[in-house]
Amino acid sequence: MHDTAYEHGRLFFELYSSNGCDKVVDLGSQDVNGSLRDHCPPGACYIGLDVIAANGVDVVVDPGRALPIASDSIDAVVTSSAFEHDILFWDTFLQLARIVRPGGLIYVNAPSNHTFHRYPLDCWRFYPDAGVALVRWAQRSGCPLELIESFIAQPKQDGWADFIAVFRKSGDSGLRRAGRIAEHTRASNVYDIELKCEGALQAETEHMPDMLIAEGLRADLAAVEAAQQEAMRRTSMLSAELSTAQSEANALGRKVRMTAERIAELESALADAGAQLSAAKDAIHTIWNSTSWRVTAGLRWLGRRMHGKDASQQIPLEIETTTGIGMAFLEQSLDIKLRDVLPTMQHRIVSTTTYFGVQTLKNPLDFWVYQELITRLRPDVIVEVGNRFGGSALALAHLCDLMGHGRIVGLDVDHSQLSSLTRAHKRVSLIEGDACGSFPAVRAMIGPAEQVLVIEDSAHTFENTLNVLNTFSPLVQLGGYFIVEDSICHHGLEVGPHPGPFEAIEAFIAAGSDFVVDREMESFLITWNPKGFLRRTSASPG
Structure with missing residues (x-):
């Protein structure tokens, strides 16, 4: 089942279940990457029909034969991605109309576009007026149906533009719904019974998605x-x-x-x-660079004064400014080895680096790469594991503000030091507790089609880093990224646990994950995340 078919089925049950869903029949119920059964209200009697025995199929039916269900006995009939494979779908539609009770609903999802896919045949595509045609066919055959709503949905990642239609069998009880599906998705050529004019469409266009x-x-x-x-x-x-x-x-x-x-x-x-x-x-x-040169700088200056040298000359900067004593500047440090530069940067990062006044334990060069990656991918959710003072979470939320898109989920075992600015930001949601133990709560906050970027910055032990990688990596979709921070531990800086994040990354990749190390993200050379930018290259088996 493709992404939009799964989502539109969820919306049908959410918006129309108040009309009655005690008994539900699903035609074409085989579970292929998900099933509409996932969205059916709890406690309902759900009967899955298909032409072969498979996962999610309760009753096997022969094509062209009458459905083994009593007439006027079902509250709601649903069928998704099945009619395109049915050589006589109009006869099948009459069977669905026969078994649904008066006042009951029929939900149809069928493609209006996309690739030829035989299962075992691929015969039809459905245009905006297909719902009207099916109603007339049913009425002509003696079955009183009315079209409640229909539309063409714009495709998402999987590329399918769904034709959606909801029908109601005439009955004494009135229609009950919490809204229409078209209001919750990108839709064109929208028909709704409340328009009170047959053939009238909202957002009407002759340009179909493939066009x-x-x-x-x-x-x-x-x-x-x-x-x-x-x-x-x-x-x-x-x-x-x-x-x-x-x-x-x-x-x-x-x-x-x-x-x-x-x-x-x-x-x-x-x-x-x-x-x-x-x-x-x-x-x-x-x-x-010797200590004696710095200590005697004042004496040399006094000597020049006593011997009549330029009296306007100032005391050298390393003597006059106390914060300058012992400091080395760029033009004085060009011969220093990179290994000796990194501790200086580490001291600056952990002691005085802030964002909007909030302490931020991040290498600014890496964070610049983060914003480039986020601007390109436009993730729906950024999961930051390890927040400490909240500076980086606040910066990520501000970046989402600028894009007008995205939200932050922050996890930490202790949020007592978190800045009030971060807590108050509307795009930031916080979960306190063990990262892997909190995963079900995180998963519940993320929709099945949402793009996720994960940033791991919790305890840097080998075991914890590998556990977080294995637990949270399924959230990342194809082409997305999982960033493991501070793999510089013992691979540039002699700090932190050993083995640590660097070794955990190598073990995760070696185990045959769906990720590769993207070292092009280390383009500034100096990074606190060597081998830490992981890109998903294939879809998760689940």
Whole structure:
């Protein structure tokens, strides 16, 4: 069952169950990636019919034969993704109308577009007026039906544009519903019984979803062709410029050859001078960075004053500014090894780094990559495991504000240190407790089709990190990301548990997960998450 078929079936039961759903028949009930049985009200008698014995099938029926159900006995009949495979779906529809009770409902979901898929045949697609045609066919056959609502839904990730229709068998009791399905999805060519005018449609359009996709592709193709023509024109211009440049290069080559002998004469002298200069720089660098040089800076300044040197000269910065003593600046540190730079950055991150005044234990270079990734993926939910002071959760919520999309679910064993700014943000939901133990609560907050980004920053032991990876990775859909933070532990910084996150990532990948390490996300070189950006490359078996 594709994504929109599952969601529209849920909406039918949610909005129409007040009309009565004690006895429900599902035609085409085989459980393939989900079943409408999942959404049926608790306690209802649910009978699944299909042409083969399979998971979710209670009764096997022969195609073209009468359904083994008594007439006027069922409260609601549902069928999803079945009519396109039925060579005589109109006769089958009469069977559904026969077994439903007066006042009962028939829910039909059938495709209006997409790929040819034989099961065992693929015969039909349904347009906006299909509901009206089925009502007239039923009435002509002596079955009093009325169309309650119908529409064409816009496709989502799986690409299917569903035709949805709800029918009611005439009866004494009135229709009871909590709303119409079309109000809860992106719909076009919407019919509703409350329009009081047969044939009148809301959001009417002649452009079906596949036509809109084709028009977009044609526009893209035209843009590509125009770009190709422009590229050919530029190539011709560059060819002429290249010819001119080659002539100039020949002339320059002659000049180069004329100076080659002079350069050879100077090279030996330059090499000697370079060696002397390097030795002098090393000596100056050693003196400049020595404790004695800094301590005597004030004395040197006083000496210049006493001997009549420039009296306006100020005390050097390392003496005048107490916070500068012992500090090393960029131009003074170009020869320092990267391994010696990382502890300085770590001290800054854990001691004074803030976001909106809230302490934030994040490498700013990594967080910049986060915002690039979030802007590209536009996840519906960001699950942050480990929040501490709440600075990063607040920053993620502000990023969602700017996009006008997304929400944050924050988990931590203790939220007592969490900032009030983070608690008060409308996009942030908090769960206090063990991360893996809280997973059912997190899962209940996320819809089946929602895109999820997971950021793991809880206890950095090997066991905890691997448990969080195995527990929360099913939330990430194909193409989505799971970020494991602080894998720098003992892989750049001698801090934290060992083995830790880095080893947990390698064990998770080696176990045959559906993820790969995306090292292109480490494009700033300095990252606190080496091998920590994991991208799902195949769908989860579940």
